[in-house]
Structures are given as C-alpha cells and as structure tokens.
Amino acid sequence: ANAEAEVDGDALAAATGVTTRTLREGFRSCLGVSLANFVQEARLNKARERLLSGHDSRSMADVGRAAGFSSASAFARAYGRAFGETPTATRIQGVRGAETMGADD
Secondary structure, eight states: OOTTTTHHHHHHHHHHHHHHHHHHHHHHIIISOOOOHHHHHOOOOHHHHHHHTOOOSSOOOHHHTTOOOSSSSHHHHHHHHHSSHHHHHHHHHHHHHHHHHHHHO
16 A cells, blocks of 8 residues: 555564564465565556556656665666566556546546
8 A cells, every 4th residue: 555665574574473584485475476576566566557647747766766766777677577668658658548538528
C-alpha cells in the first residue's frame, strides 16, 4: 500500500513475530522472490501506475527516487527490465490516455 516507505527487514520481521531469516525464507519459499525483489517490484508497479495516470508531472529522477532508486538511470534500467519499455514511454502512453479520457467528457 505504501510502496515509497523505507522497508527494514528486521523491523518487518519483528512486527510479524518472526526472525529476519524466517521472514526472508518465507518470501522466497511462498512468493518465489527475495524480500528486496518483492519491494522493488512493488515500487516499480507503483511508479508505473503513477506514470500511466497521465497526471504525475515529477521528473523521472524524482519518480525514480520515490521508487527507491538513487539515480534516474538505475530506475530506467530496472523499469525497462520489468516492463520492456522506458518510464518515458509509459508516461507518454499515460498522457495520451488521459487526453483521450478528457476528450470523451
């Protein structure tokens, strides 16, 4: 729900009443991904959702930082691996969709 929040595996484990190791093993065995990969996927999905909305005017560097990346280039690489397109291409698609929706009103 809050993909931009910092995720501390130790604090999450404590909050769920398990050890950090058990939490990490549980993510791997139940979801097939590491905790870090799960968090990254959630953040990338949230960034994609915002870009597709056509209403997020932040710079790509800011979108990337909100998704937990230290640079726009690292964000763009991870985004491209996850979705097969650049964040800019997604934003263009979102803006076009928003314009089309506005024209229908």
